[in-house]
Amino acid sequence: MPQSKPIEYADASPEVRAVYDDIKATRQVDDVNNFWKYIAQHPPTLARTWDSLKEVMAPGALDPLVKELLYVAVSVTNNCGYCVASHTAAARRAGMTDEMFGELQAIVGMANETNRLAVGYRVPIDPAFE
Template identity: 35%
Template sequence: MSRIKTITNDIANDEQAKLFANIQSSLGGVPNLLRVFANSPDALKAFQGFHHIASHGSLDAATRERIALAFAQKNQCGYCLAAHTVVGRKRGLNTDEINANRQGDSQDAKAAVAVKFALKLAEQTGGVSDDEVQEMYDAGFTDADIVEVVMHVSINLLTNILSKVSQVDIDFPKVDLNQAA
């Protein structure tokens, strides 16, 4: 049971209900983590804004999911691992790729650079070396891509932390943090 209230449709105020209706129309449902965010409608709106920006940028959807899977595993976030396993499969990631992502890697050479860079950003709180930035350029990433990787790091840290603090009920098929996908 969630330690922070999960706002259900029957207790949602008008503002929360409108936010849920928009989420429902775009996703087909309202994930429990977003219902936790809804305790602060402003926080939910901010998250939606960051998520919109991050999902419409230059990074491809599969690489975004690879980063999310790496962070969910690294941060031991069961909710996020379950959610991004589902979304990753929809983005074309197979079991071997998901397992590589969970280990901080990728079977795709270019994506592997981005996943490793993202993890380094978090480990070093942005204090990456010139060589690490150059590796991104050498792999074919642009300045915009690097900014977006930073954005994905922040979004994934946010969701991992809120999920763990709230202990939100997982509403996706559960994935064992200690076993391969």
């Protein structure tokens, strides 16, 4: 009962290759990372996820570095090892310094602490926040 397998470019269908080509062109990389090779087992999920991610992470009102920092914050909170590793690397490529990384972790830690204090003390929402 083997686990799921990655789809390498050489073995990919034209539909999957088209997505891989777009990822490689958009990110200017030589190969796609494992995440894409594994979800390529279901080509509609590969195509839809890439389309969404490309749209969501494109420059907008928030700059690309801030977007990657947010991605790391969610991935740490969800305890997703792959996601922490890949998005920390992406954030470094986007310009995250060691000092920014340290502050990011400090905020994520504190937010998780105060979130629980708010729940544990059953704090009602202030009228000013409604």
